[in-house]
Amino acid sequence: MALSGVKRDRGELKIHESLDELCTDLADYIAELSEESVKERGIFAIALSGGSLIGFMGKLCEPPYNKTVDWAKWYIFWADERVVAKSHADSNYKLAKDGLLSKVPIVPSHVHSINDSVSAEQAADDYEFAIRQLVKTRTISVSDTSDCPKFDLILLGMGPDGHVASLFPGHSVVDEKEEWVTFIIDSPKPPPERITFTLPVINSASNVAVVVTGESKAEAVHLAIDDVGPDSPSLPARMVQPTKGKLVWFLDKPAASKLDSSQFSK
Numbered sequence: 421m422a423l424s425g426v427k428r429d430r431g432e433l434k435i436h437e438s439l440d441e442l443c444t445d446l447a448d449y450i451a452e453l454s455e456e457s458v459k460e461r462g463i464f465a466i467a468l469s470g471g472s473l474i475g476f477m478g479k480l481c482e483p484p485y486n487k488t489v490d491w492a493k494w495y496i497f498w499a500d501e502r503v504v505a506k507s508h509a510d511s512n513y514k515l516a517k518d519g520l521l522s523k524v525p526i527v528p529s530h531v532h533s534i535n536d537s538v539s540a541e542q543a544a545d546d547y548e549f550a551i552r553q554l555v556k557t558r559t560i561s562v563s564d565t566s567d568c569p570k571f572d573l574i575l576l577g578m579g580p581d582g583h584v585a586s587l588f589p590g591h592s593v594v595d596e597k598e599e600w601v602t603f604i605i606d607s608p609k610p611p612p613e614r615i616t617f618t619l620p621v622i623n624s625a626s627n628v629a630v631v632v633t634g635e636s637k638a639e640a641v642h643l644a645i646d647d648v649g650p651d652s653p654s655l656p657a658r659m660v661q662p663t664k665g666k667l668v669w670f671l672d673k674p675a676a677s678k679l680d681s682s683q684f685s686k
């Protein structure tokens with residue numbers, strides 16, 4: 421690993437020499453959290469994102485992880501989803517199914533995807549309702565500081581504009597405080613209709629990992645992590661600040677290339 425450090429208030433930074441190294445480190449991290457969570461409460465409730473993230477999780481489908489991870493204890497959710505058919509190329513569910521879920525022995529009834537046959541608003545309401553039922557049975561834990569669900573792990577990607585899940589910079593959805601799951605119908609990145617976890621839910625998780633690669637995202641990484649002062653735009657990625665949970669950034673060197681390394685504490 422090129423550099424690993426802790427940045428005050430911005431969590432742990434893991435900067436990798438290569439994508440292969442990042443993928444191995446990410447698989448180790450997820451496998452360890454799964455083991456801890458299953459030991460502690462018999463369940464691992466994990467929320468995925470779409471985009472490049474799923475490809476980076478590919479090593480979980482290979483030895484040793486495909487045999488050592490307790491897949492039967494996994495419950496799968498999505499931190500954001502596009503409101504398209506599950507068979508559509510833009511579907512985050514399809515991406516995860518093709519790249520991960522179909523390759524490991526996850527219990528089909530543990531996979532909680534959205535209702536894709538209703539409006540974005542209804543899909544968000546239905547998804548929040550489903551999560552509320554699973555919080556009642558403690559399949560998903562509950563935060564002790566808010567009434568929010570406490571996922572064992574939420575995995576996020578980040579766009580070059582600094583969006584995470586489907587929380588886009590300057591969109592009112594970023595300010596949503598009441599709902600657990602909300603919707604947008606005017607996403608600046610296609611497709612336009614999406615549902616997304618809100619920041620209170622993301623920030624109530626036990627663990628949040630943000631996985632970012634490539635030079636095109638270096639400026640957003642800098643704005644999301646460095647001490648940039650009050651006049652800089654506050655990106656949704658910067659608002660990812662788990663209240664009690666642990667935040668880890670998985671970066672490659674190009675994505676980390678604009679970080680102010682003098683601000684690192686090793």
Ligand SMILES: O=C1O[C@H](COP(=O)(O)O)[C@@H](O)[C@H](O)[C@H]1O
Pocket residue numbers: 469470471472473500501502512576577578579580583584585586609
């Ligand atoms: O639209 C989305 O974009 C982000 C970032 O995707 P990436 O391909 O640039 O990694 C993703 O995390 C989110 O889930 C997705 O809906």
